[in-house]
Amino acid sequence: MVIFVGVIFLFAACILLITLTSRQPQVAQGPGRFAISLVAPFQQMIVSSSRFCRDVWKNYFALVSVAEENQRLQKELRKAQSLNHRCSETLLANVRFHALLDLKHEIKHQSIAAQVISKDPSPWFQTLLIGKGSDDGIIQGAPVINTQGVVGLVVQVTDHYAKVRIVTDPNSSVDSVIQKSRARGILKGGTSGYCVLDYVLHKHLLNLGDTVVTSGMDGVFPKGLPIGRVTDILKHDAGIFQEVTVIPYVDFERLEEVLVITPSAQAGLQ
Amino acid sequence: MTISFYILISLSLVIIKTVLIPGITVFSKFYDLLIPIIVYLGFFRSTKEGLPIVVFSGLIMDSLSGGPVGLYFAAYLWLYLAGRWMSLFLHGGNIFLITIAVAIGVMFEILILLGYLVFLAPGASMPEDAIETITIQLLLAIITAPVILSVIGWAQKKLDRWRASIVKDRRQY
Numbered sequence: 001m002v003i004f005v006g007v008i009f010l011f012a013a014c015i016l017l018i019t020l021t022s023r024q025p026q027v028a029q030g031p032g033r034f035a036i037s038l039v040a041p042f043q044q045m046i047v048s049s050s051r052f053c054r055d056v057w058k059n060y061f062a063l064v065s066v067a068e069e070n071q072r073l074q075k076e077l078r079k080a081q082s083l084n085h086r087c088s089e090t091l092l093a094n095v096r097f098h099a100l101l102d103l104k105h106e107i108k109h110q111s112i113a114a115q116v117i118s119k120d121p122s123p124w125f126q127t128l129l130i131g132k133g134s135d136d137g138i139i140q141g142a143p144v145i146n147t148q149g150v151v152g153l154v155v156q157v158t159d160h161y162a163k164v165r166i167v168t169d170p171n172s173s174v175d176s177v178i179q180k181s182r183a184r185g186i187l188k189g190g191t192s193g194y195c196v197l198d199y200v201l202h203k204h205l206l207n208l209g210d211t212v213v214t215s216g217m218d219g220v221f222p223k224g225l226p227i228g229r230v231t232d233i234l235k236h237d238a239g240i241f242q243e244v245t246v247i248p249y250v251d252f253e254r255l256e257e258v259l260v261i262t263p264s265a266q267a268g269l270q
Numbered sequence: 271m272t273i274s275f276y277i278l279i280s281l282s283l284v285i286i287k288t289v290l291i292p293g294i295t296v297f298s299k300f301y302d303l304l305i306p307i308i309v310y311l312g313f314f315r316s317t318k319e320g321l322p323i324v325v326f327s328g329l330i331m332d333s334l335s336g337g338p339v340g341l342y343f344a345a346y347l348w349l350y351l352a353g354r355w356m357s358l359f360l361h362g363g364n365i366f367l368i369t370i371a372v373a374i375g376v377m378f379e380i381l382i383l384l385g386y387l388v389f390l391a392p393g394a395s396m397p398e399d400a401i402e403t404i405t406i407q408l409l410l411a412i413i414t415a416p417v418i419l420s421v422i423g424w425a426q427k428k429l430d431r432w433r434a435s436i437v438k439d440r441r442q443y
Contacts, residue, residue: 118285118289118334120336121284121287121288122383124337124380124403126336129334169336170387253292253298
């Protein structure tokens with residue numbers, strides 16, 4: 001009986017305590033405060049340690065995966081850069097090919113596009129080797145042009161390659177006229193990127209910047225193809241000719257593709 | 271084997287000169303890279319080995335250059351013969367002397383080419399920048415020839431040793 005009463009009393013006390021404490025906010029005072037102060041540092045220490053371990057573990061794996069990802073991204077970046085480079089090259093080549101194609105349509109005659117393979121081994125001569133030869137229909141003496149103007153003349157042909165003597169070669173000569181004044185002369189190469197227009201009569205009035213074009217009188221180059229611009233004029237008091245220096249329009253340093261005019265085209269152009 | 275080796279070197283140098291060097295504007299007036307080889311052959315190798323290479327190099331350069339056929343061949347032949355003659359009384363092992371020999375070789379080739387341009391070419395005119403080109407070529411020859419000659423000498427020694435070891439192995443068997 002006593003035990004029964006004791007259990008009832010204890011139960012009631014518990015209910016009462018819970019009811020009372022649940023109605024008030026918990027305040028860390030007295031033993032509660034002490035308990036918290038006692039336990040919390042250890043809890044904190046254990047939690048911190050476990051978090052540290054967890055972080056180390058997690059970060060280590062994370063770093064490994066980051067390193068792997070970094071390597072993967074770098075590889076992708078290299079691929080993308082390579083692709084971008086190729087795309088840029090293709091884009092530039094496309095622009096050049098378009099210009100060459102436009103020129104091909106413009107001259108409305110048969111012509112063969114060829115790539116420049118190499119340049120003359122000697123600085124005293126100015127020739128190019130192109131990647132098309134007699135098998136492609138190129139013959140000796142065929143004029144070579146590009147979008148900027150006259151490049152030169154085919155001087156030697158093999159089955160798959162041809163040698164082109166460019167207008168700046170000392171052995172090159174092109175019958176030319178000044179576009180504006182129609183003064184005629186022979187354009188000769190001067191080796192270092194310029195040409196000299198010989199036999200221009202003293203009486204003709206020339207201006208710096210005048211365009212020099214092919215006259216078509218040499219029977220090699222079609223008439224009216226741009227060659228270069230006048231950069232220097234020297235008129236001596238004595239003599240019947242003036243000395244004219246011409247810089248070609250074609251940038252031979254950067255020349256990559258050319259157009260070789262084939263015999264039928266020349267016949268049409270004359 | 272030596273002939274094949276020098277033909278390979280000559281072709282490599284010609285390709286460098288015609289494809290790679292023109293892409294570098296600063297070196298557009300680089301001297302003929304085969305001259306150090308011709309001079310080296312004249313000084314150090316026998317006529318049996320040297321002459322075929324001289325003929326081959328001359329023909330290659332004549333084919334690729336815009337000059338008349340035989341111009342480079344003649345230049346190389348005279349250069350080679352001059353080298354052989356000079357080797358009789360000059361010690362070729364001295365890098366300074368052989369560098370001077372290369373510079374003289376470059377000048378000799380320039381004189382032949384200019385002689386052609388001035389007296390024989392249809393236009394018959396002297397390039398206006400000739401002095402500048404000659405100066406640049408001579409300077410480049412003096413600067414780079416010792417390096418090229420050293421590399422050729424080193425490669426030749428390796429080749430000789432390798433050939434000697436092959437001969438020795440064959441004799442043992």
